[in-house]
Amino acid sequence: MTYKLIVIGTSFGGLEALQVILSGLPKTFPVPIAVVQHRHKTSDDTLRFLLQSYTNLVVKEAEDKEEILPGWVYLAPADYHLLIESKDKTVSQPYFSLSTDAPVTYARPSIDVLFETAADAYKQKVIGVLLTGANQDGVQGLAKIKARGGMTIVEEPESAFCAIMPAAAIAFKVANQVLPLVDIHSFLVKICN
Numbered sequence: 001m002t003y004k005l006i007v008i009g010t011s012f013g014g015l016e017a018l019q020v021i022l023s024g025l026p027k028t029f030p031v032p033i034a035v036v037q038h039r040h041k042t043s044d045d046t047l048r049f050l051l052q053s054y055t056n057l058v059v060k061e062a063e064d065k066e067e068i069l070p071g072w073v074y075l076a077p078a079d080y081h082l083l084i085e086s087k088d089k090t091v092s093q094p095y096f097s098l099s100t101d102a103p104v105t106y107a108r109p110s111i112d113v114l115f116e117t118a119a120d121a122y123k124q125k126v127i128g129v130l131l132t133g134a135n136q137d138g139v140q141g142l143a144k145i146k147a148r149g150g151m152t153i154v155e156e157p158e159s160a161f162c163a164i165m166p167a168a169a170i171a172f173k174v175a176n177q178v179l180p181l182v183d184i185h186s187f188l189v190k191i192c193n
Helices: 015-025 046-052 109-124 139-147 166-171 183-190
Strands: 005-010 033-037 058-061 072-075 081-085 095-099 126-130 151-155 177-179
Touching: 005 109, 005 139, 015 033, 015 046, 015 183, 033 058, 033 081, 033 109, 046 058, 046 072, 058 139, 081 109, 109 126, 109 139, 126 139, 126 166, 126 183, 139 151, 139 166, 151 166, 151 183
Parallel strands: 005 033, 005 126, 033 072, 058 072, 126 151, 151 177
Antiparallel strands: 081 095
16 A cells, blocks of 8 residues: 555644654655644744754645645644645645634644545545544544545554543544554554555
């Protein structure tokens, strides 16, 4: 299987979890990564700067209609849903779009929105990763990724800063793999190379 996109969703405690995963990925990592980290709607560029200091991959905020490139880490901008679009006949591959639609599961950006649109665009070629968090955002999106044949990875609740989100995913039986946080990056490297 050749994966074309990794989507990661996290909330409470997510900065530390993202640091662990991104710092373990090599500079030559071939698959693009799109991240929803729940944050305040007035957040500035601090998250990007912090994550960039932990990885050799390029970290940037996704822009509307932006092409998705291998080896990049794209962050959902504060107060925007991040979606994957593939319906434009003039574009040969999926791309990002941004939306200010209403919050989903009390969040904008919403993990579910990113995961569900990624499942539609990439089907079995997407990997969904759900990390620490204090609500159930991402569970429905993981279910859609799994239903479309994609790979779903959930952080082991015992290793999560806040176990509510990963525990909900496990309870709904949407995880192909449940891994401790420190093992997720090596598993991604193994299945993406």
